[in-house]
Amino acid sequence: MRNVVDGLIGEVFALCRENRAGELADYIPELAAVDPDSFSLCIATSDGYVYESGDADTTFTIQSISKPLTYGLALADRGLTAVAEKIDVEPSGEPFNEISLDPVTERPRNPMINAGAIAAASLISGDDPAQRFERLRRCYSRYAGRELTLDDAVYRSEARTGHRNRAIGHMLRSFGIISGDPDAAVDMYFRQCAIGVTCRDLSLMAATLANNGVNPVTHQRALAPELVERVLSVMTTCGMYDAAGDWVTQVGLPAKSGVGGGVLAVLPGQIGIAVYSPRLDAHGNSVRGVQACRELSKRLELHSLNVTRPARWATRPIAAFGGAPSRPRRGPADRDSLEKVGRRARIYELHGDLLFAGTETAVREITDQSGELEAVVVDIRRVDDVSGIAGRMLADLHDDLDRQGCQLALVDPEGLLGHTTSELVPAAGGRVFVDLDAAIEWCEDTLLERHCAGDRLPESITLAEHPLLSALTAEQFDGFAHGLEIRTVNRGETIVRRGDRAAGIFLILAGRVSSTLQGSDGAVHRITTLAPGMTFGEMPMLVDDRFLNDVHADSDVRLAVLPPDRFARLTAEAPGLKVALLEGLAAGAYAQMEAAIRSLAPRGRLG
Numbered sequence: 050m051r052n053v054v055d056g057l058i059g060e061v062f063a064l065c066r067e068n069r070a071g072e073l074a075d076y077i078p079e080l081a082a083v084d085p086d087s088f089s090l091c092i093a094t095s096d097g098y099v100y101e102s103g104d105a106d107t108t109f110t111i112q113s114i115s116k117p118l119t120y121g122l123a124l125a126d127r128g129l130t131a132v133a134e135k136i137d138v139e140p141s142g143e144p145f146n147e148i149s150l151d152p153v154t155e156r157p158r159n160p161m162i163n164a165g166a167i168a169a170a171s172l173i174s175g176d177d178p179a180q181r182f183e184r185l186r187r188c189y190s191r192y193a194g195r196e197l198t199l200d201d202a203v204y205r206s207e208a209r210t211g212h213r214n215r216a217i218g219h220m221l222r223s224f225g226i227i228s229g230d231p232d233a234a235v236d237m238y239f240r241q242c243a244i245g246v247t248c249r250d251l252s253l254m255a256a257t258l259a260n261n262g263v264n265p266v267t268h269q270r271a272l273a274p275e276l277v278e279r280v281l282s283v284m285t286t287c288g289m290y291d292a293a294g295d296w297v298t299q300v301g302l303p304a305k306s307g308v309g310g311g312v313l314a315v316l317p318g319q320i321g322i323a324v325y326s327p328r329l330d331a332h333g334n335s336v337r338g339v340q341a342c343r344e345l346s347k348r349l350e351l352h353s354l355n356v357t358r359p360a361r362w363a364t365r366p367i368a369a370f371g372g373a374p375s376r377p378r379r380g381p382a383d384r385d386s387l388e389k390v391g392r393r394a395r396i397y398e399l400h401g402d403l404l405f406a407g408t409e410t411a412v413r414e415i416t417d418q419s420g421e422l423e424a425v426v427v428d429i430r431r432v433d434d435v436s437g438i439a440g441r442m443l444a445d446l447h448d449d450l451d452r453q454g455c456q457l458a459l460v461d462p463e464g465l466l467g468h469t470t471s472e473l474v475p476a477a478g479g480r481v482f483v484d485l486d487a488a489i490e491w492c493e494d495t496l497l498e499r500h501c502a503g504d505r506l507p508e509s510i511t512l513a514e515h516p517l518l519s520a521l522t523a524e525q526f527d528g529f530a531h532g533l534e535i536r537t538v539n540r541g542e543t544i545v546r547r548g549d550r551a552a553g554i555f556l557i558l559a560g561r562v563s564s565t566l567q568g569s570d571g572a573v574h575r576i577t578t579l580a581p582g583m584t585f586g587e588m589p590m591l592v593d594d595r596f597l598n599d600v601h602a603d604s605d606v607r608l609a610v611l612p613p614d615r616f617a618r619l620t621a622e623a624p625g626l627k628v629a630l631l632e633g634l635a636a637g638a639y640a641q642m643e644a645a646i647r648s649l650a651p652r653g654r655l656g
């Protein structure tokens with residue numbers, strides 16, 4: 050089914066179809082035999098989807114669009130240095146078929162003019178001309194994702210008439226750029242120009258370059274990533290004959306055109322564009338090809354120098370919003386301390402793709418603040434991709450913070466930075482977390498250990514100290530304690546599972562438990578972590594439903610459990626006790642809800 054993108058491309062196609070300016074190339078007789086009005090525009094995405102319009106399956110000869118491909122193969126065969134000794138990478142500003150070399154270096158100025166292209170063709174490895182051409186044909190086929198073949202008529206037509214190119218070949222031989230038979234090099238070049246492609250093929254070839262050298266449909270590699278960069282650079286400065294400057298300003302994409310009427314353009318990392326329309330302008334570029342690329346670049350905002358927004362980030366103090374701590378149950382001393390020193394820990398939330406520039410601003414801000422900071426949470430859950438340099442910068446930031454005694458908690462559930470969650474970041478002073486709450490809690494604990502002089506809450510409490518029971522009279526407490534089961538659970542065990550029947554009210558006396566849900570992706574998501582003084586299990590019991598989550602013991606845990614039948618009997622046997630319990634549960638639920646709402650409060654540059 051057509052989608053909005055077909056519509057956008059269709060508009061450009063319709064606009065350019067009206068343009069009948071330009072002339073067919075006729076210096077190769079066979080090129081003048083094509084339908085001058087034939088027109089196609091294809092866009093291939095870097096995941097291999099092709100939007101087609103017009104005559105997408107009409108075959109034409111690749112001509113000069115072969116030049117970057119052969120240059121890439123020569124680089125792969127001979128290495129950057131050996132090729133650079135023969136061919137420069139400077140725009141020439143001269144017509145493509147100029148019989149000239151750079152007067153200073155005595156080398157062809159670049160591989161996109163014929164002199165450079167014939168030199169590149171002479172560098173393809175192989176035992177004999179047939180094998181060399183076969184390697185080249187296979188290489189082009191990997192870009193296209195199908196077996197391409199030679200158009201014999203066009204090849205013979207050019208071989209009969211290509212005296213100028215032969216002259217270039219002999220010039221190259223006389224300057225020592227070609228060491229073997231110049232006619233063999235020129236013949237190889239004629240053959241490469243006569244390989245037949247469709248507009249669809251060209252778009253996939255462009256998408257292969259956009260996809261760092263891997264064909265997005267077949268997943269076969271056509272060119273090594275480091276060579277893709279080199280080839281695209283040369284296409285950017287020299288790809289559109291002597292109109293390269295105009296092209297870069299107006300279209301802004303590495304591209305190559307051919308006198309057969311094809312244009313191939315690449316938006317690195319995103320898409321490949323191809324146009325076929327054989328009427329050419331005075332530079333030898335397809336008239337509609339140039340116009341279509343210009344329109345697409347403008348309408349789809351494809352200019353590769355278009356200033357995009359790098360990763361964004363937001364920061365807030367860890368104890369903003371009046372010091373809502375990470376877990377509802379912090380004792381008064383903890384709360385007071387966090388109120389005072391909470392600003393010594395900050396949360397940085399990074400969004401988007403982490404490239405150099407976005408990471409630089411975040412790292413600069415964190416470093417500027419680090420004199421006052423003792424703990425930093427870097428939350429990269431909303432980051433899509435981390436570039437190599439960004440990963441390195443965050444690792445270095447970690448070392449810097451560590452030297453200053455500042456802890457780093459990284460929230461990276463998908464391991465984008467390559468650490469395993471819950472493991473120490475290599476080097477002391479840091480830790481990786483699956484969720485923000487746990488990271489905040491860890492940073493709060495760091496601050497509290499350093500600054501809280503008051504009584505910290507004990508890691509375990511007695512039943513009498515449990516807040517749910519604090520409002521009970523001595524008599525009620527005794528009546529309540531009587532029916533309880535005290536249970537210990539080992540670290541790692543599951544206490545209840547999603548779908549289990551209500552099993553009573555669980556009062557946590559020691560240790561930590563987490564309630565978790567398994568997502569449709571199979572990953573386990575933590576919903577909340579509960580600590581001594583908190584309860585769970587009351588919701589399914591009160592609403593007579595099953596457990597919606599799994600509950601696991603994060604550490605060794607001690608629980609007091611009030612079974613459902615006992616809770617039910619209290620209505621008749623001890624209504625006052627039941628009301629007191631329900632009040633306690635309601636208060637606890639509201640406290641948790643309050644904390645949850647605070648944590649959702651507006652984010653951004655607060656505090």
Ligand code: GLU
Binds near residue numbers: 113145
């Ligand atoms: N085979 C053609 C030539 O060398 C290719 C020219 C081109 O496409 O720019 O004349």
